[in-house]
Amino acid sequence: MxxxxxxxxxxxxxxxxIYPGRFMATVLPTETPQYAFIDEKELNAKLNSKxxxxxxxxxxxxxxxxxxxxxxxxxTLKGWELIIVARNFARIFLQNSINLGLRTIICPTIEANENxxxxxxxxxxxxxxxxxxxxxxxxxxxxxxxxxxxxLIAYTKKKLLEKSSKN
Amino acid sequence: xxxTIVQKILAKAxxxxxxxxxxxxxxxxxxxxxHENAALVINQxxxxxxxxxxxxxxxxxxxxxxxxxxxxxxxxxxTASNHKKIRExxxxxxxxxFHDIRGDEGGICHQxxxxxxxxxxGYVVVGTDSHxxxxxxxxxxxxxxxxxxxxxxxxxxxxxxxxxxxxxxxxINGELSEYVSPKDIILHLIGKISAQGANFKVIEFHxxxxxxxxxxxxxxxxxxxxxxxxxxxxxxADDETxxxxxxxxxxxxxxxxxxxxxxxVYEQIVEIDASKLTLQIACPHTVDNVKPIEAVxxxxxxxxxxxSCTNGRLDDLEIAANILRGKKVNQDTRMLIFPASWKIYKxxxxxxxxMDFISAGAVVMNPGCGCCLGVHQGALGxxxxxxxxxxRNFKGRQGNPDADVYLCSPAVAAASAITGVIxxxxxxxx
Numbered sequence: 001m002x003x004x005x006x007x008x009x010x011x012x013x014x015x016x017x018i019y020p021g022r023f024m025a026t027v028l029p030t031e032t033p034q035y036a037f038i039d040e041k042e043l044n045a046k047l048n049s050k051x052x053x054x055x056x057x058x059x060x061x062x063x064x065x066x067x068x069x070x071x072x073x074x075x076t077l078k079g080w081e082l083i084i085v086a087r088n089f090a091r092i093f094l095q096n097s098i099n100l101g102l103r104t105i106i107c108p109t110i111e112a113n114e115n116x117x118x119x120x121x122x123x124x125x126x127x128x129x130x131x132x133x134x135x136x137x138x139x140x141x142x143x144x145x146x147x148x149x150x151x152l153i154a155y156t157k158k159k160l161l162e163k164s165s166k167n
Numbered sequence: 168x169x170x171t172i173v174q175k176i177l178a179k180a181x182x183x184x185x186x187x188x189x190x191x192x193x194x195x196x197x198x199x200x201x202h203e204n205a206a207l208v209i210n211q212x213x214x215x216x217x218x219x220x221x222x223x224x225x226x227x228x229x230x231x232x233x234x235x236x237x238x239x240x241x242x243x244x245x246t247a248s249n250h251k252k253i254r255e256x257x258x259x260x261x262x263x264x265f266h267d268i269r270g271d272e273g274g275i276c277h278q279x280x281x282x283x284x285x286x287x288x289g290y291v292v293v294g295t296d297s298h299x300x301x302x303x304x305x306x307x308x309x310x311x312x313x314x315x316x317x318x319x320x321x322x323x324x325x326x327x328x329x330x331x332x333x334x335x336x337x338x339i340n341g342e343l344s345e346y347v348s349p350k351d352i353i354l355h356l357i358g359k360i361s362a363q364g365a366n367f368k369v370i371e372f373h374x375x376x377x378x379x380x381x382x383x384x385x386x387x388x389x390x391x392x393x394x395x396x397x398x399x400x401x402x403x404a405d406d407e408t409x410x411x412x413x414x415x416x417x418x419x420x421x422x423x424x425x426x427x428x429x430x431x432v433y434e435q436i437v438e439i440d441a442s443k444l445t446l447q448i449a450c451p452h453t454v455d456n457v458k459p460i461e462a463v464x465x466x467x468x469x470x471x472x473x474x475s476c477t478n479g480r481l482d483d484l485e486i487a488a489n490i491l492r493g494k495k496v497n498q499d500t501r502m503l504i505f506p507a508s509w510k511i512y513k514x515x516x517x518x519x520x521x522m523d524f525i526s527a528g529a530v531v532m533n534p535g536c537g538c539c540l541g542v543h544q545g546a547l548g549x550x551x552x553x554x555x556x557x558x559r560n561f562k563g564r565q566g567n568p569d570a571d572v573y574l575c576s577p578a579v580a581a582a583s584a585i586t587g588v589i590x591x592x593x594x595x596x597x
Contacts, residue, residue: 012362012453014561021540022566025238025245027207039568063363063396067561069297071207071313091367091398092297096313142191142328155327156215156319163323164221
């Protein structure tokens with residue numbers, strides 16, 4: 001699969017940048033996408049223009065999603081079906097993304113710029129623009145199990161039904 | 168091999184003799200806290216039950232806490248409708264640890280939980296708020312989760328697929344100089360290990376300085392541990408924990424300790440000499456951009472904020488009142504004060520601090536998160552600068568991406584209110 005990088009960020013992109021606190025009263029995943037990166041005006045306009053195809057990529061360095069536990073930061077990006085590739089993620093954001101099915105890829109050495117084309121496989125990312133390859137760090141099995149179940153709601157539903165059939 | 172405090176708590180919460188770092192466990196939850204975002208948790212919870220044919224009832228209504236604090240009173244009809252929806256759910260489910268917008272029992276969740284005795288040493292506490300780390304100050308394993316994960320907890324009473332985290336031991340020794348506070352210690356630590364220095368790890372706080380610190384100060388250390396990325400920041404329980412739970416929180420039943428083993432294995436040990444520490448300021452736009460006050464003294468401030476789940480407690484207000492008493496807030500700045508709970512507000516009234524603040528020209532707001540998260544009650548104008556005792560200074564944090572936020576202790580905030588510029592209280596303010 002070839003994906004286009006629509007934005008490149010540095011370290012410590014906080015949930016206040018991804019989804020500012022002033023929109024926190026909006027909770028529905030159908031309503032949050034419009035506010036994604038709203039203070040990064042160009043990126044927000046690009047998303048809302050609906051010209052960004054699904055599986056487009058945002059690339060970042062370290063600690064992407066630091067700060068608040070607000071789940072809107074994951075649902076707002078999931079709404080645009082984006083893929084987030086970062087050197088590493090803040091814990092709660094990563095867990096929220098896995099729970100909601102937002103594709104997050106840990107790629108500790110990733111180098112890419114806006115408009116680069118990336119070929120993403122299970123184990124590595126090839127930057128078709130620069131010709132460089134970067135290894136993907138697999139998710140721990142405990143997290144992969146939630147993705148494999150189709151997200152945390154489906155996973156919990158399964159556990160609930162198991163529990164109630166035992167009682 | 169000995170276990171750290173988080174290993175001990177997770178072993179207990181899973182009914183095992185021991186757990187290793189990296190083990191995947193499903194711990195029982197003792198307290199599950201949410202605030203306004205319970206509106207989203209409710210949606211997700213109902214979604215879990217959808218199609219199962221089962222009645223959507225929470226696993227244990229006595230273990231769920233819901234506190235309105237992020238947007239109180241409601242700043243919009245949307246928030247008011249969320250509040251209404253949550254009240255109806257609380258009533259239908261029989262949730263008892265519910266704190267509405269009320270002067271007799273309201274406040275910020277991270278103050279309401281400790282002061283009502285909802286937290287005990289050894290508990291597993293989860294909250295749909297990143298600053299849920301706060302409750303580690305009472306010896307609990309307390310961490311932030313998202314709304315969907317909370318829906319899962321409401322359903323099952325456990326947290327699914329938790330990896331037992333490694334631990335960084337932070338040892339703090341030495342006596343603090345005048346005006347240097349727990350806030351300066353934690354800002355210094357975050358600056359030292361960085362905003363991701365403890366990502367996916369637990370911080371355990373040790374040393375004489377912590378031992379001699381009040382619970383109010385320990386809450387500051389645990390609260391801001393998340394700003395170094397930590398899953399939790401835990402102070403092992405001791406006599407002071409018992410004193411707080413008995414005298415402040417009114418706990419009368421037995422208090423059990425869960426403590427780390429003497430031969431526990433830590434991934435990293437960080438030592439801090441508190442006696443050498445000076446006043447610390449976190450500069451825009453990351454919490455780890457920490458500098459000694461000398462580097463930023465004299466910067467003009469438009470808005471001063473004292474409050475939040477970090478520094479809105481009685482001792483914080485006392486320090487500020489002692490500096491502000493009989494003085495005036497500078498005409499070129501404005502000062503907002505948010506006590507962390509109505510209990511603290513009332514104590515501050517009795518002590519005369521509230522009158523000190525108002526007479527000085529500060530505005531005393533209702534307890535709550537206030538302007539900290541940039542929703543209401545004190546947005547910043549373009550190019551304005553805020554000096555705040557809160558916990559985050561990310562771009563846009565206080566409601567305007569074109570404004571700057573500096574973080575400091577209550578003493579620095581109060582002294583700076585008088586001069587209108589970032590000021591070291593130790594140098595005297597006249």
